[in-house]
Amino acid sequence: MSSPVFVVGLGAISAIGNNVAECLTALETEAAGIGEIKNLQTVHRGKLPVAEVKLTNEQLATRSGLPATISRTALLSMLAAKEALDDAAIKDLSSLRTGFISANSVGGMDKSEDFFAEFLVDNTKGKLRNVVNHECGAVTELVADKLGIKNYITTISTACSSSANAIFLAARLIKHNMLDVVVAGGTDALTKFTLNGFNTLMILDQQFCKPFDENRKGLNLGEGAGYVVLVSEKVMASLKKEAYCTLSGYANANDAYHQTASSPDGTGSFLAMTGALEKSGLKPSDIDYINLHGTGTQNNDIAEGTAIKRLFTDRYPKMSSTKSFTGHTLGACGGLEAVFSALAIKHGIIYPNLRLETPMTDLPFVPERKFLQNIPVKNVMSNSFGFGGNCSSLIFSKI
Amino acid sequence: MKTYIRATGNISPQKSFGHQFLTDVIEHTGDRLTCIEPDYKGIIDVKLIRRMSRIIKMGVAAAMECLQESGVTVPDAITTGTAYGCLEDTGVFLTKMVEHNEELLTPTAFIQSTHNTIGAQIALMLQCHHYNNAFVHRGFSFESALLDGMLLLVEKEANNVLVGGIDEITNISHSILRRMDLYKRQQISNLDLFTTKTKGTLAGEGAAFFLLANESSSNDYATLDALHTFYKPISIKETEQQIVSFLSAQSINVNDIDLIITGRNGDIQNDAVYDQLQRSIFKNNSAGNYKHLCGEYPTSTAFALWVAVNIIKTAVVPVVISKAIKNKPKKILIYNHYQNIHHSLLLVSAC
Numbered sequence: 085m086s087s088p089v090f091v092v093g094l095g096a097i098s099a100i101g102n103n104v105a106e107c108l109t110a111l112e113t114e115a116a117g118i119g120e121i122k123n124l125q126t127v128h129r130g131k132l133p134v135a136e137v138k139l140t141n142e143q144l145a146t147r148s149g150l151p152a153t154i155s156r157t158a159l160l161s162m163l164a165a166k167e168a169l170d171d172a173a174i175k176d177l178s179s180l181r182t183g184f185i186s187a188n189s190v191g192g193m194d195k196s197e198d199f200f201a202e203f204l205v206d207n208t209k210g211k212l213r214n215v216v217n218h219e220c221g222a223v224t225e226l227v228a229d230k231l232g233i234k235n236y237i238t239t240i241s242t243a244c245s246s247s248a249n250a251i252f253l254a255a256r257l258i259k260h261n262m263l264d265v266v267v268a269g270g271t272d273a274l275t276k277f278t279l280n281g282f283n284t285l286m287i288l289d290q291q292f293c294k295p296f297d298e299n300r301k302g303l304n305l306g307e308g309a310g311y312v313v314l315v316s317e318k319v320m321a322s323l324k325k326e327a328y329c330t331l332s333g334y335a336n337a338n339d340a341y342h343q344t345a346s347s348p349d350g351t352g353s354f355l356a357m358t359g360a361l362e363k364s365g366l367k368p369s370d371i372d373y374i375n376l377h378g379t380g381t382q383n384n385d386i387a388e389g390t391a392i393k394r395l396f397t398d399r400y401p402k403m404s405s406t407k408s409f410t411g412h413t414l415g416a417c418g419g420l421e422a423v424f425s426a427l428a429i430k431h432g433i434i435y436p437n438l439r440l441e442t443p444m445t446d447l448p449f450v451p452e453r454k455f456l457q458n459i460p461v462k463n464v465m466s467n468s469f470g471f472g473g474n475c476s477s478l479i480f481s482k483i
Numbered sequence: 484m485k486t487y488i489r490a491t492g493n494i495s496p497q498k499s500f501g502h503q504f505l506t507d508v509i510e511h512t513g514d515r516l517t518c519i520e521p522d523y524k525g526i527i528d529v530k531l532i533r534r535m536s537r538i539i540k541m542g543v544a545a546a547m548e549c550l551q552e553s554g555v556t557v558p559d560a561i562t563t564g565t566a567y568g569c570l571e572d573t574g575v576f577l578t579k580m581v582e583h584n585e586e587l588l589t590p591t592a593f594i595q596s597t598h599n600t601i602g603a604q605i606a607l608m609l610q611c612h613h614y615n616n617a618f619v620h621r622g623f624s625f626e627s628a629l630l631d632g633m634l635l636l637v638e639k640e641a642n643n644v645l646v647g648g649i650d651e652i653t654n655i656s657h658s659i660l661r662r663m664d665l666y667k668r669q670q671i672s673n674l675d676l677f678t679t680k681t682k683g684t685l686a687g688e689g690a691a692f693f694l695l696a697n698e699s700s701s702n703d704y705a706t707l708d709a710l711h712t713f714y715k716p717i718s719i720k721e722t723e724q725q726i727v728s729f730l731s732a733q734s735i736n737v738n739d740i741d742l743i744i745t746g747r748n749g750d751i752q753n754d755a756v757y758d759q760l761q762r763s764i765f766k767n768n769s770a771g772n773y774k775h776l777c778g779e780y781p782t783s784t785a786f787a788l789w790v791a792v793n794i795i796k797t798a799v800v801p802v803v804i805s806k807a808i809k810n811k812p813k814k815i816l817i818y819n820h821y822q823n824i825h826h827s828l829l830l831v832s833a834c
Contacts, residue, residue, distance in 0.1 A: 127585045127586070189597065196577070219621055221620035229715075238620045240617065253616075277576065284590035343595070473607065474603065
């Protein structure tokens with residue numbers, strides 16, 4: 085049960101790049117992916133900025149080998165999951181017990197929206213092919229089938245912490261010796277459903293988001309997918325490549341305060357971070373970098389910040405919210421940020437928290453504002469907190 | 484991975500709430516079995532009842548009944564499985580969004596449409612800050628939640644876990660699924676589901692919760708010894724192999740099973756899998772059915788588990804489950820497949 089779990093493959097697609105290398109370049113050059121809505125057909129175009137992946141469904145389909153008529157959630161997932169698996173370069177995958185644990189919050193909602201417009205007028209109308217993959221699990225299966233993974237497949241949906249929980253479960257299944265290799269992470273495409281939902285909550289910034297700024301006004305929604313390939317110690321020994329890092333800690337807690345808002349003292353966040361440290365056997369002072377949940381809403385950032393203040397007391401690690409680049413990708417963010425965390429360890433880099441002008445007055449620390457390199461990064465904490473009070477923290481460690 | 488099932492709570496198309504066990508079997512006519520809901524006052528705060536959609540009320544009430552029976556006030560973990568999630572709230576928000584062209588929307592339905600709402604609402608009501616997870620994988624949703632709970636017990640991360648499987652039918656979802664040709668075209672009684680021998684099944688729904696514990700109490704229903712799922716088997720041969728190796732991993736074989744509860748749903752094509760198995764590996768076993776009582780839905784194995792643990796606890800096999808009576812079964816195997824994609828095996832034993 086205490087055997088380590090290794091991260092050996094990374095895959096990502098987001099508004100800042102169509103693969104891991106492009107995302108990394110954007111992070112280094114401080115190039116955010118937020119902008120005017122181009123792909124999504126919505127009345128909010130020109131009013132609400134979002135962080136869209138810069139490819140159409142047709143382009144995604146060509147690259148992924150899946151049909152352009154299926155959900156964008158699956159198309160994004162396929163590209164990132166395939167990249168992660170290719171990066172891991174595991175020979176003889178078919179002889180190993182392989183799992184695909186993916187997370188998402190919208191499933192095939194982008195297509196269901198198309199279906200619904202016709203269906204509402206006449207419930208014998210609307211193309212069934214647009215609603216057949218509505219379920220979150222259907223999106224996972226489209227990708228699992230294309231990747232040829234069938235030993236264990238499941239889907240998690242705990243709002244914004246979904247893909248952190250997917251990675252968490254993957255590690256446990258490896259530790260229980262139930263699986264040898266797991267592709268784990270998450271995906272979400274922008275949909276009218278989520279854009280309008282967040283808009284009714286009045287937590288969308290009409291400008292580019294400013295996480296952890298005193299004058300922050302909300303989040304920008306994003307889309308994308310991020311996956312890591314986790315392997316057991318035994319599989320690791322058979323690989324010719326170095327691992328990026330280990331997944332050394334993880335914890336899941338519930339804020340139990342409100343369906344959509346975080347408690348003022350960040351109870352759930354505090355418990356998740358504390359639990360992950362305990363699991364990894366590390367002290368707060370061992371953490372070199374926190375990839376913040378940092379959505380840019382008034383509520384999240386003060387709750388998360390307060391929890392960090394309580395936990396780290398006086399020695400604060402470097403930290404930043406990469407949502408200032410990618411927007412909030414909901415079910416994908418834990419996966420994408422796990423990829424960024426692994427890269428931070430491998431390359432010894434810290435990402436900037438863009439557009440931070442006025443630090444929050446109630447917090448005794450300020451996230452990094454510039455890209456830093458040649459920094460020894462041994463342990464990274466990645467936070468994902470969400471609706472329903474679901475809070476999860478992961479810790480990645482240098483080998 | 485043996486765990487103890489200490490308590491249950493179930494809202495289903497049968498009179499299951501209040502710990503009744505099929506004493507008064509309910510007949511439904513049509514292609515849809517709807518849950519018999521309790522009066523929620525006294526179970527859930529009246530102010531909350533007004534805001535909650537039907538699936539949330541059913542889920543929360545089933546969870547509360549389960550906890551009450553267990554004597555546990557705050558479980559060490561909560562895991563839920565739902566294939567479709569909160570369909571009613573999803574439908575409400577989607578309808579308004581389309582009809583009002585993305586204008587004049589209110590947040591309530593959106594907030595409650597997320598798939599983790601039921602687990603989150605339970606945590607909120609109990610002030611439970613512990614582990615909380617939600618699985619949404621079609622015919623594996625409940626099984627995934629159950630596996631997560633069992634692993635937490637093995638890891639000693641929890642001494643008890645509240646696990647639930649929940650799905651609802653709405654008018655919208657039913658009219659869409661009906662167009663996919665899943666249900667019977669003729670009006671039949673659910674009690675005749677297995678005699679019509681035609682295409683299609685009956686739609687079902689339900690909310691069933693269980694308290695799993697790593698130690699026995701004096702009053703457990705049964706033990707859940709093992710769980711296994713397999714995906715898209717390439718042949719009936721593979722299905723047989725999966726079942727045989729599942730049992731041998733528990734150091735038993737099919738002859739040790741007193742009753743097999745299968746997921747027959749009345750659709751001739753779907754049930755062909757069970758027919759084949761009952762001619763091969765299960766040929767000497769007593770078998771029973773449950774989907775004529777709850778209908779077909781992706782998390783129906785939660786209802787099947789409730790049936791199995793109640794049979795073990797009461798030491799009686801209701802005739803409506805199986806006529807091949809072998810009373811006082813000690814070992815029950817639940818084998819279900821959902822659309823021949825998601826196959827699951829649950830092994831339940833007397834304590």
